Every structure is written in C-alpha cells, then in structure tokens.
Amino acid sequence: MKDAHHKGEGHQEGHGTVYKYGMVINLDKCTGCGACMVACMAENNIPFRKEDTNDRLTQNFWMRVYKISNGGSFPDNDICYLPRPCMHCEGHGHHNRTPCVTVCPAVATDYNHETGIVSQIYTRCFGCRYCMAACPYHVRVFNWWDPKWPEGMEEYLNPDVSPRMRGVVEKCSFCFHRLQRARNKAYSEDRREVHEDEYQTACTQACPAGAITFGDLTNPEHKVYELKKTPNAFRLLEVLGTNPKVYYTSSRAWVRKAADVYVGKEGSGVTHT
Amino acid sequence: MFDSALIPKGVKRCSFAKFFIWVLILHIPVLIGTVAAILCWGLALNQTYLNNNFPFGLWIAADLGIIALGGGAFFTGFLRYVINIKELKNIVNYAVVIGVICYAAAQGILAIDIGQPIRGWFIFWHANVHSMLTEVAFCIMAYFMVLCVEYLPLLLENRQIFKFSVPRSFAHHLHEAMPTIAAIGVFLSCFHQGSLGGVAGVLYGRPFAYREGFLVWPWTFFLFILSAMACGPCFTILITKITEFFAKKKLVKKSVVGILAKISGGLTTLYVLLKIIDTLGWFGLVKEAGAPVKSFYANQPYGWWVLVMEVIILGAIPALLLLNKKTRENEPILILACVLNCAGIVMNRWIMTVQALAIPVMPFDKFVSYHPNWVEWATTLLPLWVGAIVIMLSYRYLPIFPQERELNPY
Amino acid sequence: MFPFAFEWINDPSHFVFMGGFYFALGGLFIAVNYCVMRALFDWLCKGGENHNEH
Numbered sequence A: 001m002k003d004a005h006h007k008g009e010g011h012q013e014g015h016g017t018v019y020k021y022g023m024v025i026n027l028d029k030c031t032g033c034g035a036c037m038v039a040c041m042a043e044n045n046i047p048f049r050k051e052d053t054n055d056r057l058t059q060n061f062w063m064r065v066y067k068i069s070n071g072g073s074f075p076d077n078d079i080c081y082l083p084r085p086c087m088h089c090e091g092h093g094h095h096n097r098t099p100c101v102t103v104c105p106a107v108a109t110d111y112n113h114e115t116g117i118v119s120q121i122y123t124r125c126f127g128c129r130y131c132m133a134a135c136p137y138h139v140r141v142f143n144w145w146d147p148k149w150p151e152g153m154e155e156y157l158n159p160d161v162s163p164r165m166r167g168v169v170e171k172c173s174f175c176f177h178r179l180q181r182a183r184n185k186a187y188s189e190d191r192r193e194v195h196e197d198e199y200q201t202a203c204t205q206a207c208p209a210g211a212i213t214f215g216d217l218t219n220p221e222h223k224v225y226e227l228k229k230t231p232n233a234f235r236l237l238e239v240l241g242t243n244p245k246v247y248y249t250s251s252r253a254w255v256r257k258a259a260d261v262y263v264g265k266e267g268s269g270v271t272h273t
Numbered sequence B: 001m002f003d004s005a006l007i008p009k010g011v012k013r014c015s016f017a018k019f020f021i022w023v024l025i026l027h028i029p030v031l032i033g034t035v036a037a038i039l040c041w042g043l044a045l046n047q048t049y050l051n052n053n054f055p056f057g058l059w060i061a062a063d064l065g066i067i068a069l070g071g072g073a074f075f076t077g078f079l080r081y082v083i084n085i086k087e088l089k090n091i092v093n094y095a096v097v098i099g100v101i102c103y104a105a106a107q108g109i110l111a112i113d114i115g116q117p118i119r120g121w122f123i124f125w126h127a128n129v130h131s132m133l134t135e136v137a138f139c140i141m142a143y144f145m146v147l148c149v150e151y152l153p154l155l156l157e158n159r160q161i162f163k164f165s166v167p168r169s170f171a172h173h174l175h176e177a178m179p180t181i182a183a184i185g186v187f188l189s190c191f192h193q194g195s196l197g198g199v200a201g202v203l204y205g206r207p208f209a210y211r212e213g214f215l216v217w218p219w220t221f222f223l224f225i226l227s228a229m230a231c232g233p234c235f236t237i238l239i240t241k242i243t244e245f246f247a248k249k250k251l252v253k254k255s256v257v258g259i260l261a262k263i264s265g266g267l268t269t270l271y272v273l274l275k276i277i278d279t280l281g282w283f284g285l286v287k288e289a290g291a292p293v294k295s296f297y298a299n300q301p302y303g304w305w306v307l308v309m310e311v312i313i314l315g316a317i318p319a320l321l322l323l324n325k326k327t328r329e330n331e332p333i334l335i336l337a338c339v340l341n342c343a344g345i346v347m348n349r350w351i352m353t354v355q356a357l358a359i360p361v362m363p364f365d366k367f368v369s370y371h372p373n374w375v376e377w378a379t380t381l382l383p384l385w386v387g388a389i390v391i392m393l394s395y396r397y398l399p400i401f402p403q404e405r406e407l408n409p410y
Numbered sequence C: 001m002f003p004f005a006f007e008w009i010n011d012p013s014h015f016v017f018m019g020g021f022y023f024a025l026g027g028l029f030i031a032v033n034y035c036v037m038r039a040l041f042d043w044l045c046k047g048g049e050n051h052n053e054h
Ligand code: SF4
Pocket: A085, A086, A087, A088, A089, A098, A099, A100, A101, A118, A134, A135, A136, A137, A138, A139, A140, A171, A242, B205
C-alpha cells in the first residue's frame, strides 16, 4: 500500500491511500524560544487578550511550550522545553478511537482516516466542552471571550483560516488549510501527490533550531518516517492508549521518563504507525 | 380567602397574604440567579471561574447531582405502577413534582453551561450516537416530557379545572395509562442515569475517571443507575419532611415513608458494596498500568479523606441507618440518613467530574484547583428557589398529598 | 436526528439508539393521544354536557 501511494498509483482522494501526518520534535534542539507558538497564533488567527497573556488557563494556545525540570539542584539541575501541539491521536486496541472525537455529541470534531488529522468544525461545535475533558494533553481550548485583536490587526488575519466565535472549542489542526492549498496546487499541476516540502506546518517552518519535523509517518521518503523509529523516540502518555502521532526524541533519559506518568511501563503495548 | 375557590376541598392553607409575601421573598434570589444567567449569555462564559483546565465545573457536577436526586420520580413511579406497591400512591405525586423541578433545572443549567446555547439543538439534529452525552441529552429531554405528562393529571385535579368533564375524564384516563407511561419513564431513566455515569467512565485519557465495563458501558454506568435509585427516594423523603416542616403538619403517613426508606436502605447498601468493589478494581487497574494509587490522592484538597468521606461517612453510614429498622423509624435519624445519603451522591458526582479533571495526567502538569464564583453559584441555586415556588404553588392549589385530609381533620 | 440526515449511517448503533428513542417517544405520544381520544369520546357520548356536577 505504501508503495502504491508513492508512485501515485490508484490514489484518489477518498478512495484508498492513507496518509498519517505527524511530527517528530527533537527536544534536545528546542531552546524554548516560543517562535512556534507565535507563528501558530499568527497563522491560525488565534485571538489574544493582553490581560490574559500570563493566564495560561484562559488564554488560547494551539501550540504550547512547557518547561520541565528534572527537579535536581545545582549542578545536577536540568531543564527541557517541550512544545505540545495536538497529538492527533488515533487510538488503538480496545480504545480504537480518538479520545476527543468519540465523545463529541454533535460530531463537531472528526478523525480523518485519509490524513490522520483530527479536525474541528467551529460552526458545528456548541461548546459543551466534553472533548476538553476527554483530552489528557490539555490541547483543546475554549473561546471564553469574543475574539478580538488589537486595532488594525484584523487586517493581517490569515484569509485561509476562519476566526472562531466565542463559546466554541478550538485546537491545533496541523495547519490543515496548508494541506488544502498544497493539494490544490498539486491538482492544478496534474499531480496526485503532495510533496513533503509542499505541506509543512507553520510551527515547523518557524522553529529556528529546526527541532520540529513534519511529514507523513507512513511514507519512507519523508524524514519523520525514520526519525520516529530512533531509539530515543517516545510519545506523551503512551500507556493511555491514545496512540498520538506526535513523537518526541531526546537523548536524556529523564526527559523520556518524564513523558509518561506510568514509569516503568513506557512504550508498552504501543503500535507504531 | 381571596383564592379559596382554588384550594383543594377539606384542607387548610395559610392566608393568601402570607403565601404571597413568601413567593415575593423567594423572587430575590431568583432575580440574582437570573441576572447571573443573563451575564453568562450576554457576556460569554468568561463570567465564571471555569477555565481550560476545568471545562466542567460546578454546573456539570450539580447537573449530575440534581438528576440523581430527581431519580426518586422514576423509581417511585416504578415501584408504584410497575411493581404495584399501592401504599406509594400517597407519595408518588410529590415525587413527580420534585422530578419535574429537578429535570427542568438540569436542562436549564445545561442551557447556561454550553458555550453556544443557540446551537443547543445540534446535539439532537447532528447526534453522534456513540457519545454518552448524546444519550444523556436525548433521554433527559424525552424523560422530561414523560414527567410533564405525569404531572398533567395533578394539574387537572385542581378544583376549578376538575369541574369540567373533559379535563376530568382526561385526568382519569391518564391515571389509567400511568403504568405504561411510568414504564417508558423507567426505560429512559435507566439509560440517562447510566450514561451520566458513562460520561466520566469512558474518558480513557483520564485514568481517574476511566473504568472498564460491559459492552459499551463502563462500570460507572451501572453504579450511577443504582445510586440514583438508592438516593432518589431519600431526596423525596427529605423534601417531604421539609414541606411538612413549613406546612406545620403531617402530609404523608409514616408507613409510606418507611417503605421508601427501607427500599432505599437496601439499595444504598448494595451500591456502597459495589462502589467499594469498583474502587478496589480501579486500584488494581491503575497499579497494573504502573501508576501509584496514592498519586491520585496527592493533591489537596483532594486527599484520601475524599474517598473515606464519600464511601464511608456519606455512604456506608446512611446505608446502615436506613437498613436498621430501629434507626429508620426514628424520625430525626431518618432525616439525618437521608441528608447524608443525598450529600454522598452529590459528592460522588463532584468527584467524577471536577476531581477527575483536577488530577494532572501529564506528569509535568501542575495541579490547579477550581472553585466556582458567584455567577456559577447563583445560577446553580436558581432552580432551588424556582423549585420552592413551584412546590408552594403545587401544594397550595393541587391535591398532591392524598393523605393530608385524613391526617389533619378540621 | 432523522434517518434522512446526511450524517445518518445505516449501522446497528444508529438503529438501536434512534430506534429506542423513537420507540419511547412514540409510546408516550400514543399513550397521551389515547387518553385525549377517550376523554373526548366520553364527552361526546354524554351528549356534550360539559358542566360541573358538583
Ligand atoms: S491530543 Fe487531545 S485534542 Fe488532540 S487528538 Fe488527542 S485527545 Fe484529541
């Protein structure tokens, strides 16, 4: 199947080929500069309030950089920055479904089996916030306020992304509009394949350290394919069975350990995509 | 009296002026609650202390609690009409009134809680049948209709309406059809009480709430049904006692209350036993996954005391008090047991929603606590005051308590 | 949700869930209407007399 979609054979949208877009984030490279967060906010028209910039509980981030520490004192102290987009969980085993998708009562969020992207339909969501309760990564955020931008900034909004109204949930979409754009381009050039460099998320491109790699996890020609298999690769909270499509790599053992509460059981029972 | 033509025959009610003043006084908190609700609708949910860590707060916990307490309506209806315990006809009317209030309250609170109330109907129109919340919404809506139909004959029995032959025979036929209607109510209630438990139980991303189960239903599904059946009658008893206190007279015979208390005692005992088994099973589950159980109780205020409080003090103790004939027949102790039982269920609902969200899942996540602000309190308590007014009106103008005349001859 | 909604899927979950729901609603509807009919019937049989007997 992989080969088939490479050669572009038999790939028709909606009829077969499965992509699984995902990320590999190298935590050894991340400096915590926050460029990915800023790029994401600009790309996706995320509203912000000056009053809330320090209140991480009501401010909306699609990409959020966490600072984690090994808790040691000098000279053994070490810190690590961990960028956290939506994991676009696939679910597996007897949790064969994305945690947030199955719970949504109005089908306002969906797992796309062609791209592996978990979508969010803002005009369908009625703000019950059940999906937020279901997501263990605090990925989903709610529009507590009416969206507002500083005077004049509305002019700079991205026309490809619809701004959200208050009272709905939003989250990282892996810049899905960029995939649509790339697909349109490919289509106009009579191609069925979207090249790796044609579809990259805003955070990937913004990262000055090159810590984020994005691509199709099932395509051996994409960088993420090999990267996710490196021995230092892990995912957040693997033991829960959410089967995320965002991988992290770190050469530091404590960082790998810190990714899963259930120390000692890291990586067990996980099927790699 | 100004309104004496409306008051049921052969019973005594306070003067209209007194009644009117009380209704007026109750309008003060109603007004505050309404202002709070308008704030939420008008200015969005930033008016509350809910946040991205606590998408569910007091509202959802209260919703789950209210519906469990309102479970007295379906369960008493089941005992009266399906099992056919005749004695209970003396309290089933009141259970229905309480049920109507509870379910209306739950829907009202949900209408404030959702971010886009105008789109509330999406849950019915674009339903995802795999979501527990969909099951809840459908069944609550349908069951509320059932309750309204059950309330209808009571309304028609008002002295002035009852004079007309059509409403009278309609009420009569509704009474005849009640077993069917009650059975539909039981069917719907079992599903929504259960799926309210399922709401938390299916969240496999939240190990504190997640439970394994049977087919598509986690164990919490069954525990919630059972706990609603166990505490619903206690709530009915409690409200009856409060009404008796304010009315300054007995309204329901001791023997009737005794039946409900006894059944509730048995069910509460069963519930507490199953709850303990469930908790132990969950300990095993998280241990197997490699998580120390104590990590779930490491964040104050959610320490071990919560578990002890819920299962022992507000669970086992009322169960024993209700089970024992001597304590059950002692009125103050009965009331205490009912209070403890109801508090235990409300606490359980809080634990399954708010505490489940409070416990950090990502290891580097910080614990944050949540407490509701006045807007949340005012809107949550709003149904209490409206409910009190509905009860006052119903009590004054409708023959809710068939034994009232016999117990208070005048 | 009706079977003609575009999200409708012909699968057991939809049949069981929506079937149960419409079954309950239908039951309620029939029960109430039956009572209404009976009441009207009683009234018609009594020759339209609609006044108090108290
Ligand atoms: S990370 Fe959260 S929001 Fe993203 S797919 Fe997983 S559960 Fe859903």
